[in-house]
Amino acid sequence: MEKNSKEQLAMDNPMQDFNSSTKIATVAIGEFNEKDELYDPFEHREKKNSNSNIGALAHLLKSSLGTGILAMPNAIRNGGVLFGGIGTIVIGLICAHCVHILVRSSHVLCKRTKTPQMTYAETAEAAFRCGPKSLRPFASASRIFVNAALCATYVGGACVYVVFVSTSIKQVVDYHSGTNIPIRFYIVALLPAVLLLGQVRNLRYMVPFSMIANLSMTIGFAITLYYIFDDIEVPSNVKLVASVKQLPTFFATVLFAIEGIGVVMPVENSMQNPQHFLGCPGVLNITMTIVVSLYAVLGVFGFLKYGEDVKGSITLNLPKEEILGQLVKMLIALAVLFTYGLQYFVPMDIMWKALKNKCSHKFQGLCHTLLRMVMVCLTVTVALLVPELEPFISLVGSVFFSMLGVTIPAVVETVSCWNGHLGRCKWRLWKNSLLVIFSLLALVFGAWISILDIIKLYNPAGKNNA
Secondary structure (H helix, E strand, C coil): CCCCCCHHHHHHCCCCCCCCCCCCCCCCCCCCCHHHHCCCHHHHCCCCCCECHHHHHHHHHHHHCCHHHHCHHHHHHCCCHHHHHHHHHHHHHHHHHHHHHHHHHHHHHHHHHCCCCCCHHHHHHHHHHCCCHHHHHHHHHHHHHHHHHHHHHHHHHHHHHHHHHHHHHHHHHHHHHCCCCCHHHHHHHCHHHHHHHHCCCCHHHHHHHHHHHHHHHHHHHHHHHHHHHCCCCCCCCCCCCCCHHHHHHHHHHHHHHHCCHHHHHHHHHCECCHHHCCCCCCHHHHHHHHHHHHHHHHHHHHHHHHHHHCCCCHHHHCCCCCHHHHHHHHHHHHHHHHHHHHHHHHHHHHHHHHHHHHCCHHHHHHHHHHHHHHHHHHHHHHHHHCCCHHHHHHHHHHHHHHHHHHHHHHHHHHHHCCCCCCCHHHHHHHHHHHHHHHHHHHHHHHHHHHHHHHHHHCCHHHHHHC
16 A cells, blocks of 8 residues: 555544554563453553544555555556456455554554554564563564664655656656756755755644645546546557566565555554454455555556556656646646655654654754754655666565565564464464565565666666667
8 A cells, every 4th residue: 555645644643653652561571371361452542533444444545545556557567467467466465464464463462561552663572572582682673673664665755756756747847848857957956845845843734735635636646547548449469477577576566556554553543443453344454455456457457558658657658748648747746745744754753753862952953953854855865866766666665665564564473473373383484484585585686676777777878788
């Protein structure tokens, strides 16, 4: 599930997923009895401003339908219509399963530690604290690692946003001006806007921007669907399965598009009836069914519409000379730009809380401002280094989302179930081992192919010879 639209969620529950003040019980860690399992964490949660099942479903859907879905036709191009369509569904099932085991592990660990709710990082920490004695010293490190992974993921997403906005603006401006201004000029030109957005420290001030972003994204997405299904023709020589060297890019792009595990814990923690999040049908299963279906349909038909010419974002294929096509690009570029502040807010909150006590109280305001400016400049610098959308999305998906969305949940469940809960023949251990292997393969091969594509950007001769 893509990261684009977490604004209402974050405004309703400011940062409770990322830096909760919840304290995990550390008394007699690992020594539990049946009475401990009688503790019901749901009864001890704060119900004020909680969300209904429909509200939670809306939040998850809203956070899923962002820029990632626009990259799905390009993902299908790298997978083939048949393999890509089926592969998207399979990856969606894997991502849904990983969300399921993370939330279920969190519920179990809340009972064991008598804690009402946990964030993603706190769940990882509790799993190690309650796991085998040999792994308990790594509990704090696991929390730090998850927070670092969240920071890296959202910073990587912010870099993709900068490239996406710049590319969209470039197409429109170049068409009307008759020039071919380098993409890096547009990236640098965005610096003042993202610097201002990066200084917003209260989510209330983002409300107007979020409303504009949501409206712009909805209109732009609707017009994009109109173009895709308008006079679509299925080519006779359509590619059913892509070449082997394209498949890592397919997996990485789909992971980038679908994965949104950072949103899951705040949604579940904010529910009035959190026991309805899992199960059948359950909020999670309904959401993932809708999301994966939309992604597969848009990806397949978007590829059938534009074929091998499909770009990193389907909006870049829309007609340059038509007003509607130009309008879509500007609307979605505006929506993504306004969402940058929220995307950037998450890692900043984590980083600042980790560094705050290291600064003199007298200069904390200045240090906070400088930290935000430095991190904004970092996202722009990375965008300048990799100004192409396709390899950038593939790189972020393969490195960050494979780790955060698949590897960590699999490890958390394994560690938390280690003491007698791995199932018959330790099937959970074998299943999670396969998930970790899949994640690492996606990470290694996806990152390798993406880096090679990025190197080609700086070696035109090598690109021509490839």
